[in-house]
Amino acid sequence: MYSEKVMDHFNNPRNVGEIENASGVGTVGNAKCGDIMRMYLDIDENQIIRDCKFKTFGCGAAVATSSMATELVKGKTIYEALKITNKAVMEALDGLPPVKVHCSLLAEEAIHAALWDYAEKHNIKIEGLEKPVNDISEKEEAPEEEY
Ligand code: FES
Numbered sequence: 001m002y003s004e005k006v007m008d009h010f011n012n013p014r015n016v017g018e019i020e021n022a023s024g025v026g027t028v029g030n031a032k033c034g035d036i037m038r039m040y041l042d043i044d045e046n047q048i049i050r051d052c053k054f055k056t057f058g059c060g061a062a063v064a065t066s067s068m069a070t071e072l073v074k075g076k077t078i079y080e081a082l083k084i085t086n087k088a089v090m091e092a093l094d095g096l097p098p099v100k101v102h103c104s105l106l107a108e109e110a111i112h113a114a115l116w117d118y119a120e121k122h123n124i125k126i127e128g129l130e131k132p133v134n135d136i137s138e139k140e141e142a143p144e145e146e147y
Contacts, residue, residue, distance in 0.1 A: 002060075003094035005068075010060045015070035017053045024121065026113025028106055032137040035062050035103070039070070039110035043118055047078045054110070061096055061103035065089050069107035078115055082129055084108065102136065109136045 002010075019040035029036040035058030042051035052070040056063050069089050073081040086104035090096050096104060113132040119125060133139060 001097055002064075003096075005093045006061065006064045006096065009064035009067040009093065013056075013063050013067035015051075015053045015067065015074075016055065018055065019051060019053050022114075024114040024116070024118025026110050026115070026117055026132065028109045028113050028132065028134060028136055030058075030102065030106055030137045031135045033059065033102075035059055035106065037062060037066050037106045037110045039066070039107075039114040041073070041081075041111075041114045041118060043078060049073050049076055049078065049081055056106075058106065059100075059103055061100035062106050064093060065096070065104040065107040066110065068092050069111060073111060078118070078126060079128075081111060082115060082126065084111060105136050105139065109133065109139070 019042050022040040023043035024041040027038040037056045040053045041049055044050050052073050054066040054070050056066045072084050086108040089107050090104050109132055115126055115129055116132050
């Protein structure tokens with residue numbers, strides 16, 4: 001049911017933890033399943049993400065997608081990170097079962113929420129970044145994310 005990569009990131013999640021004095025922190029949840037994900041970003045003066053850590057109180061797919069998402073955003077600029085979709089995270093994990101697609105949405109939204117927090121703290125506007133939702137189940141009804 002799960003790819004080897006998903007199992008690997010579930011069993012050995014990368015970048016678990018917190019970043020003290022993080023540049024941006026984003027927390028999102030899914031009211032339907034009750035899972036929560038928090039993402040911490042450390043962003044340098046050139047807007048490059050130096051470090052990224054996460055905490056996920058959720059299912060195995062949520063752990064694996066947040067782990068992979070942290071790996072993908074590290075070293076990227078904030079604009080590159082903004083373009084990392086849940087689809088890209090799933091592709092990097094060699095796919096997820098359809099019933100678990102929403103879990104990857106949590107990872108994408110957590111990155112956006114952390115970027116939003118960073119922008120607010122630094123009084124900047126990140127072009128293309130929309131105000132994140134706290135509860136991603138509101139977004140799930142959107143027809144687009146078929147995988
Ligand atoms: Fe809730 Fe996976 S079942 S995030």
